Amino acid sequence: MNADVRPVFERGVRLRTEDDGSAMLLVPEGAIKLNASAAAALALVNGERTLDEIITAICTRFDVADSRARDDVTTLFERLRMRRLLVLP
Amino acid sequence: MTEVRPLSLLCELTYRCNLQCPYCYNPLDLDGYRDELDTATWQRVIGEAADLGIVQLGFSGGEPTLRRDLGALIGTAASRGLYTNLITQGTFLDAARIAELAHAGLDHIQISLQAPERELADSIAGTVVHERKLEAIARVQQSGMALTLNCVLHRNNHDSIADVIDLAVSFGVRKLELANVQFYGWAYRNRGGLMPTREQVERGLQIATEAKRRLAGQLEIVYVLPDYFENRPKACMHGWGRAFMTVAPNGRAMPCPGAAAIASLDFENVRERGLAYIWNESSAFTAYRGTNWMPDPCRTCDRREIDWGGCRCQAFALTGDAGAVDPACELSPNHDVIVALRATGDRHPTLVPRRMREAASAL
Numbered sequence: 034m035n036a037d038v039r040p041v042f043e044r045g046v047r048l049r050t051e052d053d054g055s056a057m058l059l060v061p062e063g064a065i066k067l068n069a070s071a072a073a074a075l076a077l078v079n080g081e082r083t084l085d086e087i088i089t090a091i092c093t094r095f096d097v098a099d100s101r102a103r104d105d106v107t108t109l110f111e112r113l114r115m116r117r118l119l120v121l122p
Numbered sequence: 123m124t125e126v127r128p129l130s131l132l133c134e135l136t137y138r139c140n141l142q143c144p145y146c147y148n149p150l151d152l153d154g155y156r157d158e159l160d161t162a163t164w165q166r167v168i169g170e171a172a173d174l175g176i177v178q179l180g181f182s183g184g185e186p187t188l189r190r191d192l193g194a195l196i197g198t199a200a201s202r203g204l205y206t207n208l209i210t211q212g213t214f215l216d217a218a219r220i221a222e223l224a225h226a227g228l229d230h231i232q233i234s235l236q237a238p239e240r241e242l243a244d245s246i247a248g249t250v251v252h253e254r255k256l257e258a259i260a261r262v263q264q265s266g267m268a269l270t271l272n273c274v275l276h277r278n279n280h281d282s283i284a285d286v287i288d289l290a291v292s293f294g295v296r297k298l299e300l301a302n303v304q305f306y307g308w309a310y311r312n313r314g315g316l317m318p319t320r321e322q323v324e325r326g327l328q329i330a331t332e333a334k335r336r337l338a339g340q341l342e343i344v345y346v347l348p349d350y351f352e353n354r355p356k357a358c359m360h361g362w363g364r365a366f367m368t369v370a371p372n373g374r375a376m377p378c379p380g381a382a383a384i385a386s387l388d389f390e391n392v393r394e395r396g397l398a399y400i401w402n403e404s405s406a407f408t409a410y411r412g413t414n415w416m417p418d419p420c421r422t423c424d425r426r427e428i429d430w431g432g433c434r435c436q437a438f439a440l441t442g443d444a445g446a447v448d449p450a451c452e453l454s455p456n457h458d459v460i461v462a463l464r465a466t467g468d469r470h471p472t473l474v475p476r477r478m479r480e481a482a483s484a485l
Contacts, residue, residue, distance in 0.1 A: 043268065043296065044266055044267060044268050045229045045230045045267065045268025046268075047205065047229070049177060049203070049205075057177070059177060059178065059205040059229075061207060061229070061230040061232070061268050061270055061296075061297060062178065062180065062207050062230065062232070062270070063178070064129055064130075064177055064178060064205075114339060115338055115339045115342075116342050117296040117297065117339070117340075117341075117342055
């Protein structure tokens with residue numbers, strides 16, 4: 034996955050954060066429960082930030098190695114792209 | 123006990139529909155649902171749903187676009203942050219209506235198809251609709267709104283799955299549901315004529331699986347298995363009273379859209395009770411929640427929190443006891459009933475078209 038793609042949600046996909054801090058991705062006729070790091074990565078998706086910027090932010094926030102954050106974030110994004118919930122232009 | 127919270131509410135706004143699909147899961151006594159909830163009551167219910175933590179709202183029926191207040195109801199839901207889905211057959215979606223619903227905040231539309239080509243589609247729907255549906259699909263795609271196509275599969279259209287997939291690809295839609303017919307309501311009445319053959323079911327799965335691989339990243343395909351041909355039951359509604367609520371056009375609140383058929387249960391009405399009471403305390407919602415109600419062998423089954431005992435409506439329809447093991451399970455003492463029903467796929471009884479007024483004679 035190219036480091037300077039700027040991920041953006043497809044129409045009809047929304048991140049929802051609950052009062053207790055938990056989050057889910059609302060999609061057509063469904064809701065995907067998210068763990069804290071997935072929710073943090075998706076909260077940064079706005080069509081402007083690059084994949085690299087999102088990974089760097091996750092490294093800082095969760096104190097994990099760059100390679101680990103890169104694997105996790107690209108796996109998540111790729112999974113959502115395959116379901117046509119996320120665009121990686 | 124961990125808190126059980128509903129995530130999804132299906133608002134069945136009306137059972138009126140201009141189509142006559144014999145596989146409809148609506149109840150046979152459609153005429154008994156003409157006293158529909160008014161706009162203000164639906165808006166109160168939607169507010170109660172948001173208070174209860176529900177995040178997904180479906181508007182369905184019948185044909186929900188027959189309600190002129192659909193846009194207003196979507197607006198109420200959107201103002202409370204709810205995700206809204208419109209489940210429609212699409213024949214009333216002209217450009218102005220699509221714009222109105224999008225403006226109100228609609229997130230997603232699902233349009234049903236009867237078949238990939240006009241002659242077969244119109245014969246299944248019992249009226250001329252296919253071309254109008256194709257026009258609606260093109261318009262929704264043009265609007266940019268999230269769109270899913272859905273095709274209910276049965277004996278008369280099962281062999282055209284590949285063409286349904288091609289049609290979805292040609293429109294560039296994101297998601298296609300190929301749903302083997304489930305036998306509730308009119309579909310249960312017509313099961314003899316709708317039951318696919320085992321060959322159709324197996325070939326359909328093969329085609330869908332191959333297309334899923336080939337089209338990954340382009341078109342998401344969901345193939346809903348026919349549980350009459352499975353060895354274990356489906357996790358119906360993710361468990362009774364665990365995630366879903368349905369409100370019928372007359373205000374009756376149920377754990378699933380088919381539950382009205384369970385004569386042994388007493389369902390509360392949203393005209394008299396709030397959704398929170400109905401979810402947390404009503405006898406119908408608590409009757410089969412969790413695992414305590416389960417008979418053997420469900421009670422000790424290692425899948426009891428995977429399939430939640432299967433489908434209560436199916437247990438009632440086939441055994442007369444909503445608390446029985448779902449006969450779709452090969453461990454059910456009544457599994458032979460399902461096995462015998464599979465064989466009706468070899469016969470060709472006449473299908474009774476779904477109609478409002480002639481329901482009594484159809485019974």
